[in-house]
Amino acid sequence: MADAALTHDRPAPASGRTAWERLRATRGWAGFWFMLPTALILGLFLAYPLLKGIWLSFTNAKIGRAGVFIGLENYEWLWDDDVFWLSVFNTCLYTAIASVVKFGVGLYLALLLNKHIPFKSLVRSIVLIPFVVPTVLSAIAFWWIFDSQFSIISWSLRHLGIIDGNIDFLGRPDMARACVIFANIWRGVPFIAITLLAGLQTVSPSLYEAATIDGASPWQIFYKITLPLLTPIIAVVMTFSVLFTFTDFQLIWAMTRGGPVNATHLMATLSYQRGILSGSLGEGAAIATAMVPFLLAAIGISWFGLQRRAWQSGGDDR
Amino acid sequence: MTVLDRRSLLAGAAATGLAAGGDLLGFARAWAQESAWKPEPGANLSLLRWKRFVPSEDEAFMRLVDAFSKATGVKMTVTNESFDDIQPKASVAANTGQGPDMVWGLYSFPALFPDKCLPMADVAESLGKKYGPWYPSAEAYGKVKGKWIAIPVAFNGGYPNYRISAMKKAGFDKFPTDTAGFLELCRGLKKNNTPAGFALGHATGDGNSWCHWALWSHGGYLVDANEKIIINSPETAKALEYVKALYETFIPGTVSWNDSSNNKAFLSGELYLTNNGISIYAAAKRENPKIAEDMDHALWPIGPVGKPTEFQLAFPILAYTYTKAPNACKAFIAFMMDAANYNPWLEAAQGYLCEPMKNYPKNPVWTMDPKNAVFAEAGARSLAAGGLAPVTEKTAAALADFVVVDMFASYCTGRDDVKGAMRNAERAAQRIFRNA
Numbered sequence: 001m002a003d004a005a006l007t008h009d010r011p012a013p014a015s016g017r018t019a020w021e022r023l024r025a026t027r028g029w030a031g032f033w034f035m036l037p038t039a040l041i042l043g044l045f046l047a048y049p050l051l052k053g054i055w056l057s058f059t060n061a062k063i064g065r066a067g068v069f070i071g072l073e074n075y076e077w078l079w080d081d082d083v084f085w086l087s088v089f090n091t092c093l094y095t096a097i098a099s100v101v102k103f104g105v106g107l108y109l110a111l112l113l114n115k116h117i118p119f120k121s122l123v124r125s126i127v128l129i130p131f132v133v134p135t136v137l138s139a140i141a142f143w144w145i146f147d148s149q150f151s152i153i154s155w156s157l158r159h160l161g162i163i164d165g166n167i168d169f170l171g172r173p174d175m176a177r178a179c180v181i182f183a184n185i186w187r188g189v190p191f192i193a194i195t196l197l198a199g200l201q202t203v204s205p206s207l208y209e210a211a212t213i214d215g216a217s218p219w220q221i222f223y224k225i226t227l228p229l230l231t232p233i234i235a236v237v238m239t240f241s242v243l244f245t246f247t248d249f250q251l252i253w254a255m256t257r258g259g260p261v262n263a264t265h266l267m268a269t270l271s272y273q274r275g276i277l278s279g280s281l282g283e284g285a286a287i288a289t290a291m292v293p294f295l296l297a298a299i300g301i302s303w304f305g306l307q308r309r310a311w312q313s314g315g316d317d318r
Numbered sequence: 319m320t321v322l323d324r325r326s327l328l329a330g331a332a333a334t335g336l337a338a339g340g341d342l343l344g345f346a347r348a349w350a351q352e353s354a355w356k357p358e359p360g361a362n363l364s365l366l367r368w369k370r371f372v373p374s375e376d377e378a379f380m381r382l383v384d385a386f387s388k389a390t391g392v393k394m395t396v397t398n399e400s401f402d403d404i405q406p407k408a409s410v411a412a413n414t415g416q417g418p419d420m421v422w423g424l425y426s427f428p429a430l431f432p433d434k435c436l437p438m439a440d441v442a443e444s445l446g447k448k449y450g451p452w453y454p455s456a457e458a459y460g461k462v463k464g465k466w467i468a469i470p471v472a473f474n475g476g477y478p479n480y481r482i483s484a485m486k487k488a489g490f491d492k493f494p495t496d497t498a499g500f501l502e503l504c505r506g507l508k509k510n511n512t513p514a515g516f517a518l519g520h521a522t523g524d525g526n527s528w529c530h531w532a533l534w535s536h537g538g539y540l541v542d543a544n545e546k547i548i549i550n551s552p553e554t555a556k557a558l559e560y561v562k563a564l565y566e567t568f569i570p571g572t573v574s575w576n577d578s579s580n581n582k583a584f585l586s587g588e589l590y591l592t593n594n595g596i597s598i599y600a601a602a603k604r605e606n607p608k609i610a611e612d613m614d615h616a617l618w619p620i621g622p623v624g625k626p627t628e629f630q631l632a633f634p635i636l637a638y639t640y641t642k643a644p645n646a647c648k649a650f651i652a653f654m655m656d657a658a659n660y661n662p663w664l665e666a667a668q669g670y671l672c673e674p675m676k677n678y679p680k681n682p683v684w685t686m687d688p689k690n691a692v693f694a695e696a697g698a699r700s701l702a703a704g705g706l707a708p709v710t711e712k713t714a715a716a717l718a719d720f721v722v723v724d725m726f727a728s729y730c731t732g733r734d735d736v737k738g739a740m741r742n743a744e745r746a747a748q749r750i751f752r753n754a
Contacts (some may be wrong), residue, residue, distance in 0.1 A: 001423045062430070062431070062711060063410070063412060063430060065433065067433065077752075081745070081746075081749065082742060082745070083724075083742075091323060093489070097521055133709040139412060147579075148570060148571020148572075148574055148575070149571060149582065149583045149588055150582065150585070164569060165570065166568045166571070168571045170574035171570060171572070171574040171731070173731075176574065185712060221365035226662075256519075256520075256574065257519065257576065259520050259727075260519060260572055260573035260574050260727065260731065261573065261728045261733050273718070274719065276405075276406045276409065277402075277405060277406065277718040277719075278714075278715035278716075278718040278719045279409055279431075279714065279715055279718070280715060280750075283749075
C-alpha cells in the first residue's frame with residue numbers, strides 16, 4: 001500500500017499525460033483554479049452587465065423589445081441634448097462639492113474622534129448614525145425639512161421674525177442643488193470620518209512623541225506625519241466616496257425627481273428616467289455608459305494622485 | 319331550471335348590484351358557467367395592481383377576486399405597487415417574459431410593449447356590446463394600431479378643487495367655465511392671500527394632467543395625428559404665456575411639487591385652488607370637515623379651442639402573452655368589468671374612479687353627494703395621452719419624460735424664453751419620436 005501511495009504521488013513523466021491531467025496537477029495552474037470562482041462571479045455580475053449596458057447603448061432597444069444596432073445614434077442625440085449636458089454639469093458639480101466638503105469635514109471629525117474624549121466609543125457610534133439610516137428615509141426626512149410649505153427651517157425663521165414667507169428650498173435651481181448636496185454631505189461624512197479614524201489609529205504614537213520632542217508644531221505634525229501616513233487610506237476612501245457620489249440616485253429621486261426644471265437631474269437619475277420610465281433602454285444605457293469615462297477619470301485622479309510613495313516616505317514629489 | 323335560475327340571477331344582479339350584497343359567490347358561479355372564457359384547469363393567476371388610494375375600493379376589489387377564485391377554481395395572487403413603480407415592473411416583466419400574468423397600471427403603459435400584450439379584442443367587444451360605446455379616450459388607451467391590447471378599466475378624474483368661500487371672496491359666484499375667467503379667479507385669489515397652486519414639478523399625475531389641459535385648451539399639441547412634431551407653434555406660445563400668467567398667482571414652490579404636495583397644502587389650509595382627484599375631499603371629510611364643507615370641484619374650464627381638453631388618468635389592465643392561462647385572464651377581466659361587480663366596486667371607490675363606457679348602469683356614487691358629480695365626467699371629457707396622436711410607446715415616453723411639464727416650468731421659472739422652451743420641447747420630442 002505504501003508503495004502504491006508513493007507511486008501515486010510521484011509525478012508521471014510529462015510525455016505520458018494528457019493536457020487535462022497536466023492542467024489539473026501543475027502547480028502553476030493551481031492559482032488559476034483558485035481564481036476561477038472569483039473570476040466567474042466578477043464576470044457574471046460585473047463584466048457582463050457592464051458590457052451588456054455598453055452594447056445596449058448602441059441599439060434602439062426599448063423595454064420589452066431587443067432593438068437593433070444603430071451605431072452612435074443615441075450618443076449623437078445626447079450630444080445635442082441640453083438636458084443631458086445639464087445632468088453632466090449637475091453630476092460634476094454635485095460630486096466635486098460634496099466630495100471635497102465630505103473629505104474636509106470627515107477628516108476633521110476623524111482627528112477629533114482620535115483624541116481622548118469622554119464616552120469615546122459612544123460618540124463614535126453616534127457619528128455613524130447618518131450612514132446607517134437607509135438613504136430613502138433620510139432623503140424623505142430632508143424632503144420634509146426643505147418642503148416649500150412645511151419646512152421646519154422656514155417655520156422656525158418665520159416664528160423668529162427673520163423672514164416673512166417660506167423659503168422655496170427645492171423650487172429654485174441653485175437652492176435645490178445646495179439642498180441635495182447638503183443632504184449628500186450629511187449622509188456621506190460618517191463613512192469618511194470612521195474610515196479615516198481607522199487609518200489614524202494605525203499611526204504609531206512613537207512618531208508623534210519623537211516629533212514633539214523635536215519641537216514640531218501641531219501643523220507640522222499633521223502635515224509631515226499624519227497626512228503622509230494617512231494618504232493610502234485617503235486614496236481608497238476618496239475613490240469610494242467619489243464613486244458613490246457620482247452615481248448617487250436615491251437621494252435625488254426621493255427629494256426632487258431631478259427637478260426643478262431638471263436642475264438637480266444627475267446622470268444616474270436621467271438614465272433611469274429615460275431608460276426605465278420612458279422605456280428607451282438604449283438611450284438610458286447611453287447615458288449610463290457616458291458616466292464610465294468620468295468615473296475612470298475620477299478614480300484615476302484619486303488613486304494615482306494620492307499614491308505618491310516618495311511623499312509618504314518623507315521625500316519630495318517630482 | 320338551473321339555467322333559468324342562473325339567468326335570472328345574472329339579470330337581477332346586473333340591474334340591482336346584488337353582487338355587492340351577500341350572494342356575490344352565487345352570482346360568480348352563475349357568471350362562470352355563462353362566461354365565454356373558460357379558465358384553464360388548475361390555473362394560477364398573479365395580478366400586479368396600483369396601490370389603493372381608498373381602502374374600501376381595495377376591500378371591494380378583493381371580495382370580487384375572492385368570488386372569482388371560488389367560482390372558477392382559479393387561484394389569484396394580488397400584489398400592489400405605488401403608481402411610480404408599476405410601469406418599471408410591468409416593463410421588466412415584458413422584457414424578461416416572467417412575472418405577473420396581468421398588470422393593472424396607469425395611462426398608456428401597455429403601449430410601451432404592445433407585442434407582449436395578450437390581444438383583448440374579444441373581451442373589449444363583448445363588454446362594448448353590453449355597456450358601450452367605449453369613450454374615445456378609453457378606446458385610445460386600450461388599442462394600439464387598431465388592435466385591443468388592454469382593457470381600460472376606469473378613469474380617475476382630476477379636477478379643480480377649490481374653497482368656496484375663497485372663490486366668492488375673489489368675486490366669483492360660480493367657478494369660471496373659460497380659461498380667461500380661470501386666470502381672473504387665480505389673480506383674485508392671490509390678491510386675497512388665498513392662493514392657487516398647480517404642480518410644475520415632476521408630478522406624474524397632477525403635473526402632466528393640468529399642463530396638458532393648458533396646452534390643449536389653447537390648441538397646442540406635441541405631435542399631430544401622424545406623429546409629426548408641432549409643439550413649436552403660435553398656439554403653444556399662447557399657452558406658455560397663459561400658464562406664466564397663472565404661475566405668477568401661485569403659492570411659492572410649485573416647481574418642486576410632486577403628486578402629494580398639493581394635497582398636503584390644501585388640507586393644511588394654505589392652498590385654496592388646485593387640481594386633484596377626489597382624494598383631497600375624501601381626506602377632508604374624514605379629518606377636516608370644515609374644509610370639506612367649504613370645498614367643491616369644478617370641470618376644467620374651456621380654452622380658446624372651445625371644447626373640453628381634459629387629460630385624465632386612465633387605468634388599463636393587460637395580460638401578458640407569456641401567461642399560461644390566457645382564458646383565465648380574460649375571464650377575470652370580463653368578470654370584474656361586469657356591471658354587477660363593477661358598480662359596487664366603483665361605488666366603494668367613492669368617486670375616485672369613473673366608468674370607461676357610456677352605458678354602464680348609473681352609479682349612486684355620482685348622485686349621493688353633489689360634490690362628486692364632476693368626477694363622473696372624466697371618461698367622457700378626457701383626451702388620451704397623445705392628444706391628437708394615437709397612444710403609442712412614444713407618447714408614453716414623452717409623458718414619462720415630462721416634456722410638456724418641463725416646457726412650461728422652464729418658461730415660468732425664467733430658465734428659457736418662449737422660443738427656447740418650445741425649441742427644447744421640440745428637440746425632446748424629435749428625440750422620442752425620431753423613427754415615427
